[in-house]
Amino acid sequence: MTPQAVLAIHGGAGEIVRGAFSSEAEREFRDALDAILEQGSRALAQGATALDVVTQAVVMLEDCPLFNAGRGAAYTSAGTHELDAAIMNGSTRAAGAVACVQGVRNPVLGARMVMEDSPHVLMVGEGATAFLRERGAIFEPESYFHSERRLAQLREAREKGVFGMLAEQEAGRIVPLLSPLDERTKMGTVGAVALDRNGRLASAASTGGLTNKLPGRVGDTPVIGAGCYADENVAVACTGMGEMFIRLGVAGGVAARIRHGGASLEAAVTEAIAEVGRLGGKGGLIAVDRAGGVILPFNSGGMYRGWTRSEGARHVAIYGDEDMAGRA
Numbered sequence: 001m002t003p004q005a006v007l008a009i010h011g012g013a014g015e016i017v018r019g020a021f022s023s024e025a026e027r028e029f030r031d032a033l034d035a036i037l038e039q040g041s042r043a044l045a046q047g048a049t050a051l052d053v054v055t056q057a058v059v060m061l062e063d064c065p066l067f068n069a070g071r072g073a074a075y076t077s078a079g080t081h082e083l084d085a086a087i088m089n090g091s092t093r094a095a096g097a098v099a100c101v102q103g104v105r106n107p108v109l110g111a112r113m114v115m116e117d118s119p120h121v122l123m124v125g126e127g128a129t130a131f132l133r134e135r136g137a138i139f140e141p142e143s144y145f146h147s148e149r150r151l152a153q154l155r156e157a158r159e160k161g162v163f164g165m166l167a168e169q170e171a172g173r174i175v176p177l178l179s180p181l182d183e184r185t186k187m188g189t190v191g192a193v194a195l196d197r198n199g200r201l202a203s204a205a206s207t208g209g210l211t212n213k214l215p216g217r218v219g220d221t222p223v224i225g226a227g228c229y230a231d232e233n234v235a236v237a238c239t240g241m242g243e244m245f246i247r248l249g250v251a252g253g254v255a256a257r258i259r260h261g262g263a264s265l266e267a268a269v270t271e272a273i274a275e276v277g278r279l280g281g282k283g284g285l286i287a288v289d290r291a292g293g294v295i296l297p298f299n300s301g302g303m304y305r306g307w308t309r310s311e312g313a314r315h316v317a318i319y320g321d322e323d324m325a326g327r328a
């Protein structure tokens with residue numbers, strides 16, 4: 001029997017605690033996630049491919065200024081925006097990614113162009129930007145990516161000498177910034193994973209990276225196997241301190257535990273998040289397996305997240321203490 005199609009999305013993990021927002025702001029986040037799930041579940045019910053559904057979900061997340069990707073991207077230390085994105089088709093293992101691109105309205109569409117229109121998997125910087133221009137990607141002026149909220153985050157990060165949620169200790173070791181871990185210092189990335197009616201899996205992710213990151217810094221999001229991965233068993237998209245996720249190869253590690261170790265989805269992702277924690281990292285992931293199982297674990301205070309099946313309820317949550325039935 002073909003499993004019911006499923007879509008899971010996230011808008012970033014971080015120390016998102018109750019009381020950090022007004023109820024109006026909280027509703028905006030929930031409504032944005034819900035609208036994306038509604039659109040995705042309709043598309044899945046109409047037979048759309050997992051690849052198209054994750055692409056569309058990430059485009060919508062990128063277009064929404066609330067999330068740190070595309071329009072709402074975080075600032076680098078130079079006051080610019082450098083965008084990273086990736087996409088992977090589980091049934092063919094085709095993948096594409098862009099890193100450090102500037103001015104591209106929807107980096108995930110750029111990642112898809114790399115996957116479909118180039119012989120490469122990962123393209124970066126000016127070469128990637130030129131390729132996307134030539135392929136007809138939409139570009140926006142710097143003002144499109146500007147937001148007072150993100151600029152305030154940059155000023156605060158500069159003052160504190162931190163980037164994203166990371167701080168430099170005297171010993172030179174990178175440790176989590178201890179206080180205040182709140183909405184203003186949260187991490188952020190967006191991602192989507194889906195299983196379609198024909199049992200195909202796909203994953204997509206996009207980010208502005210960490211606030212105050214050095215120009216040229218690339219996180220896990222566009223690194224296939226670190227922040228994004230899909231094969232015939234599982235699709236995974238991560239969020240959190242990218243440096244840790246790269247070092248652990250988190251998304252590919254989940255797939256490997258299932259493929260080679262016969263692990264259950266739950267065991268594979270639980271171990272992956274525990275490993276991130278052991279390195280001192282914070283973050284989370286979303287994953288869908290070929291049986292239609294869905295799981296959205298994280299070890300930070302919260303994660304903007306949601307999931308739905310092609311038929312049935314849409315589930316949206318933000319905080320860590322919200323019961324969402326991790327596995328459906």
Ligand code: ASP
Binds near residue numbers: 012186209219220242
């Ligand atoms: N993983 C992203 C990065 O390191 C940031 C995030 O997910 O919050 O670029």
